[in-house]
Amino acid sequence: MLDGETVLYGSASELRTALDYDFSQEKNYSYKGLSMNEIIHHLAVFVSRLWQIHVFGEGNTRTTAVFFVKYLRTLGFSATNDIFAENAWYFRNALVRANYNNLTKDIHESTEYLELFLENLLCNEHNALHNRALHVSGLYKNYQKPDIQIEKPDIDVRKIYGESLKPFTSKTVLHIQNIYSSIGVNVVFGRSDIQKITKLGASRASELLKDLVNAQIIEAVAGYGKGKYKFCEK
Numbered sequence: 001m002l003d004g005e006t007v008l009y010g011s012a013s014e015l016r017t018a019l020d021y022d023f024s025q026e027k028n029y030s031y032k033g034l035s036m037n038e039i040i041h042h043l044a045v046f047v048s049r050l051w052q053i054h055v056f057g058e059g060n061t062r063t064t065a066v067f068f069v070k071y072l073r074t075l076g077f078s079a080t081n082d083i084f085a086e087n088a089w090y091f092r093n094a095l096v097r098a099n100y101n102n103l104t105k106d107i108h109e110s111t112e113y114l115e116l117f118l119e120n121l122l123c124n125e126h127n128a129l130h131n132r133a134l135h136v137s138g139l140y141k142n143y144q145k146p147d148i149q150i151e152k153p154d155i156d157v158r159k160i161y162g163e164s165l166k167p168f169t170s171k172t173v174l175h176i177q178n179i180y181s182s183i184g185v186n187v188v189f190g191r192s193d194i195q196k197i198t199k200l201g202a203s204r205a206s207e208l209l210k211d212l213v214n215a216q217i218i219e220a221v222a223g224y225g226k227g228k229y230k231f232c233e234k
Contacts, residue, residue, distance in 0.1 A: 009054035048098035
């Protein structure tokens, strides 16, 4: 997320003092008269500062999430941990972006990503929570996953990859053809996209991806998260 940089965490000698301060500030804070947007912004600031203190060497994000769910319930919200479980990486990275500054690169801490998460949690919104959008470079903010429903030109993969297809059975070649026809070149995809197109199980889809990489039909792509690929250009 930070291109090798890191967030500055709380000092070990000041953990109790920092916690006491943040908790006292929150205890004395009044939510009366605030709009939902203002409430969400304040909660995002509160939880991001709490996480940044980093009381636990291991499990700090998980513990923060558990505490936060319980605290939200005391405020009357029917919060559950489902969204945290489904978007654990996004939640953690949103906390990172809420605590990272690099003024030499015009990067400023921002709770905007946490607020999208909280809108989904507290207001039943359906904001897209993509980790790639949190990268400090901003390069992947507008990346779109392939829409496998859109029809694309039916180009014969045997004319493109010829010799590379020889190790595969005719059934697997058909799968490759369907994947290529649905996705095309220069579009990044992952295992879930393969499963949707081929109807293969997770294990078999993973095996197919590995075989396609070994045959130099597809190649791994960096910067979009783990397990992303695109077709090799021939």
